[in-house]
Amino acid sequence: WEHTGGDDLQSSIEENAVSVVAFVPPAKILAWINRVQRPVISDVVAESLGDFKKADETVIIAYLDEGDETLRAAFFEVAGKYREEFTFGLVTDAGAIEAEKITGPTVRCVKPLDEDSRDLHGFTDVESLEKFVKENSRPLIGELLPHNHRRFLERGWPMVYVFAATESERSEIRTTLKETARSYYESLTMVTVDPLEFPDLPGKLGLESSAFPSGAVHQLSADKIYPYPKGRGLTPNELLSWGLDVWQERVKPWTPPGVTTSYDNLGGRLKATRSVSIKKIPGYEPPIDHALATGQRTMSLYHEAADILSASGGNLKTRIFGRKDLKAPPQQIYALALETCKWSSVLKEVIEASELMRHERKLSPLLALLLVHDFLLSKRGVALPATHGLRTSIERHKARLNAEFTRARIRRKAGSMEALRQQVTTEHQGEAARYPRWVRVNTLKTTLEDQLASTFKDFTRVYSIGEVTDASSGKLLHVDEHIPNLLAVSPSFEFAKTEAYSSGAVILQDKASCFPAYLLDPLPEDGDVIDSCAAPGNKTTHLAALVHSRTAESEQCAQRIYAFEKDKHRALTLEKMVKLAGAKDIIRISFxxxxxxxxxxxxxxxxxxALLLDPSCSGSGIVGRDAMPTIHLPELPSSNSNKSQYQKSRKRKRGDDARAESTQEVFVDDDGTETVVATEKELKVRLEALSSFQLKLLLHALEFPAATKVTYSTCSVHAEENEQVVLRALQSEVGRRRGWRILKRDEQVRGLREWPVRGTVDASNGDTEVADACIRSYKDDGRGVMGFFVAGFVRDAPEAIDDDGPFLRDENGRIIRDASGMPTLKAARVSDPSRASATSSFPVEGPDGDEEMTENLESEDLTTSGDESSPDEKDEDEWNGFD
Ligand SMILES: C[S@@+](CC[C@H](N)C(=O)[O-])C[C@H]1O[C@@H](n2cnc3c(N)ncnc32)[C@H](O)[C@@H]1O
Structure with a gap:
């Protein structure tokens, strides 16, 4: 509970009353109010000294000479720091000092309830005074609270925890054990604990979480835990005799699950050895500063997540990552908001059935969802201090919420939490769950047969996509009929955990995204290949696999794939993918x-x-990119008359319902960031800009002198980015000059020739041949693929018009063979020694900027002739060479 004091105090109490009263006994609140209303240091005279010593649970009095300014300043500093915890007084009256039999500067810590007082004589500085205050203000048996837990732990002495459910029980225990605690005050830390305040602590100490009173000793120095035997009375004698057994190692410490402790039997005594990690100490909290910082940041977590979910426009990512004013970590808000949306249909039921919002009128439906989500589903529970109002407003309904959660699970016929999780994930996947997982077997590393016999050995083979996506069965597989080495697998299958995935033997790639490389069909006689917009590299590595598959086993692959990527971060991703796919020898990346x-x-x-061009596009064909996930909000318990303060004041002007704004067009950029385009006009402008950039890239690709094949693709469904770009390219100056034409359907590789979904005649300005040559796909048409477009361009290069076939011949027309008798391909030009001699060694800065890489590059200027910059200048836009 944070307060600012002064005038705000009253309103702060009112505002927080509901949450505070439930957990802090009224006497404590009153003591606190009295404390903060006192001056930081009260001037105490002889007559008032007796009463002052009983003014608070802990009273700290300095007895100083009138003129002792240095000690007075030190005392003032410490008092200022601890004034909300203890009451501070100053006695300078010589008579009063004498009556107390005090000689020299002294600070006395008085604890009237414990009938205890301790002195610090001749204190010198702030540090020693603070240390004294911290150590001696500790009651004989303290009540463990979140704010003092760490202070108790920091002493390092064994902690004796006694749990009791009610304050009166705990108070009785404190009285009973007071004298025992006094005897061991210096060497033990004894505390009573309210189990509601520390719900996880009994479990961490090996105790049952619902049988109280109970207790345990935790030897912090050795990290040994000794639960107090169940049923043994909590009397001083019983406790002392058990304590002696523990001390003399006659009792075996409890071993938390998952920790191995070795015991040496030392003739009736047990010596336990276990490695100690501070993080494992029950109740350990990070150092105060860090805790404060984290606490302050997470305090805003729930309110900020609720604000984001109730905002309008944009999707979850843009709403969160686009904001610069968030106090809580954006990743944490994102995870909380997304998971809450995912679970919201279940949580709604739980909240409504438990009548949480009828009891907690300060909670909005969104806050209730977010908090209950963390309470029921997050390992760490509600990420707020134990006494925070929002947290207590949920935790005091713990039993009901847990019971209703179990009921909701049973209603869904989920036998276990795992089963429920699975159901919720599938439900949430929505659109994506209707699509199979497309898996390209990476033939650079493995074969389809090997994968069917290993990674997919437990899968049942089916013969249609519909069967694969049938949610009721988990391990189904379909071998694709159009793209070689491609599989469609049940959407729920977790690939991330498979060895094949982490080793790059399989690559997750939508079927449609495999069209371009397959359509390009790079043959050895095509020579080198360019992937002009390559990151993250799905199509680049597919090209490499195709090139590799056409290289005779006895030969080294002479073809090279040059991959360009404008964005340096994405280029690094590309590099990783190329390495993982085992394509490093074939692909050269230009960062x-x-x-x-x-x-x-x-x-x-x-x-x-051959060139593959797959430029940035609107991303309108991507699956699962709804603007906002749907969130199911719990209904308010009753009519308007019952509206809480919160609901009245918030007015919910933007509405609490964060349902998908499905009518809006969403553009997805290369990083997956989504932008909502709200009006028709905005959409038109955006598409115009995109298509002219796409056309520019395509025309540039058509310029490569030896090129005879180009594919152009987008993951967009808009004609402006697709057929329209193709038509403009065919009609362009370079298109005509160099004799480019569309790759007709009947010239295409078999799988794509047979693919039934083609370009539209309308979008192709009535040209049926172009429409039929264009390959399209649509999400939601039952074929299980994303929305996509690809078209091929070909031209008959003059040098290609010979009927010699792909092999080099001598002047007599005989095929030239190497030493092993293999024919020499014309495409083996790259390895032609004359080419190698025409190159010079060229140091190039690598992606990390710290490594010199050498690549044989032509010594001439490789940048566009119209470009002013010289290759030697370190210009950002300059040609950087290949890795
Ligand atoms: C649609 S993504 C390519 C996806 C990639 N072909 C794949 O299958 O993994 C487009 C990429 O082209 C890059 N890009 C855009 N304009 C470029 C340009 N002028 N030169 C090189 N790369 C460019 C973008 O940074 C982005 O990484």
Whole structure:
């Protein structure tokens, strides 16, 4: 409970009364109010000294000479720090000092309830005074509270915990054990604990979480826990005799589950050995500063998450990560908000059935959902201090909430928590759950047969996509009929845990996203290949697998794939993917390189025969990119007349319901960030900008002199980005000059020729041949793929018009063979020694900037001829070479 004192005090008490009263005994509140209303240090004279000593549970009095300014200042400093916990007084009256038989500067700590007082003589500085206050203000048996827990632990002496359910029981125990505690005051820390205040603590000490009173000793220095035997009386004698057994190691310490403790039997005595980690100490909290910082940040967590969920516009990510004023960590807000949405249909039922909101009128429906989510489903519970009003407003209904949660699970016929979790995940996946997981078997590392016999050995093979997505069964698999080495697998299968996934043997890639590389069909005679917009690298590694599969086993792959990526961060992802896929030898990455700045006529690219262009687009075909997940809000318990203060004051002008704004168009950029486009006009402008950028890239690709194949693709469903770009490219100057034409359907690789979904005639301005050549896919059409578009361009290069076939021939027309008799491919031009000699060694800065990498590059300028910058200048836009 934070307060600002003064005038705010009254309103602060009123506002927090409900939550505070339930957990802090009224006497404590009153004591606190009295304390903060006193001056930081009260001037005490002989007549008032007797009463002053009983003014509070702990009273700290300094007996100082009138003129002792230094000690007075030190006392003032410490008093200022602890004034809300203890009452401080100053006696300078010589008569009163004499009557107390005090000689020299002294600070006395008086605890009237314990009939105890302790002195610090001749104190010198703030530090020693503070230490004295902290140690001696401790009652004989303290009440463990979140704010003093750490202080008790810091002493390092064995902690004796006694749990009792009510304050009167705890008070009785304190009285009974007071004298025992006094005897061991210096070497033990004894505390009574309200189990509601520390619900996890009994379990951590090996005690039952619902049988009280109970107790345990935790030897902090050795990290040994000794639960007090169940049923043994909590009398001083019983406790002392058991304590002696513990001390003399006749009792075996309790071992928390999952921890192995070895015991040496030392002739009736047990010596236990276990490694101690401070983090394992029950109740350990991080150092105060850190705790404060984290506490302050998480205090805002629930309110900020509720604000974000009730805001309008944008999706969850943009709403959170677009805001700069958040106090709680954005990742934490995101996880909380998303998980709460996911569980909201179950939580709504729990909240309504437990009537939580009828009892806790300060809670809005959203706050109730968020808090109950953490209470029931987060391992750490509600992320607020134990006495925080919001936390107590949930925890005091613990029993009902738990019971209703179990009922909700049973109503859903989920036999276990795991089963319920699975159900909720599937429900939440919504659109995505209707799609299979597409898995491309990476033939650079493995084969389809090997994977079917290993990773997928427990799977049942089915023969349609519909069967795969049938949610009732978990391990179904379908071998795709269009794309080689592609599988469709049940959506719930967790790939992240498989060895095949982490080793790069399989790659998760939507079927439609496999179309471009397969359509490009890079053959050895096509020479080198360019992937112009490559990150994260799904299509680049697919190209590498295809190139590799066409290289004879006895030969080294002579073809190279040059991958360009403008964004340096995404280029690093690309690099990781290339490494993981085992494609490093085939792919050369040019980091942070704008493809538009690469000169097609550079000598280095003279053998580039095929290009794949998959530029940034609107992302309108991506599956599972709804603007906002649906959230089910609990109904308020009754009519308007019962509206709480909270609801009246908030007015909910934007509405608490954070339902998806499904009518809006959402653009997804390359990082997955989504932007909502609200009006038709905005959409048009955005599409125009995108398509002119896409066309520019495509026309640049058509310029490469040896190129005879280009594929153009987007994950958009908008004609403006698709057929319209294709038509403009065909009609363009470079398109005509270089003789580019569309790759007709009947010229396409078998799988894509047979793929039934084609471009639309309307979008192709009535050109049926172009429409049929264009390959499309739509989400939601039952084929289980994302929305996508791809088209191929081809041209008959003059040098390709020979009927020699793909092999080099001598002047007599005979195929040239190597020493092993294998024919020499024309495409093996890259490995041509004459080419190698025409290159020079060229140091290039790598992605980390700390490593010199050498690559044989042509010594000529590789940037576009129109570009002013020289390759030697370290310009951002400059050609950076390949890794
Ligand atoms: C749609 S993503 C490519 C996805 C990739 N083909 C795959 O399958 O994994 C488009 C990428 O092109 C990059 N890009 C955009 N304009 C570029 C340019 N002018 N030169 C190079 N890369 C560019 C973006 O940074 C982005 O990473």
């Amino acid at each position: 942070a390189q704008d493809f538009l700045k690469v000169d097609p006529n550079a000598q280095f690219f003279k053998d580039v025969g």
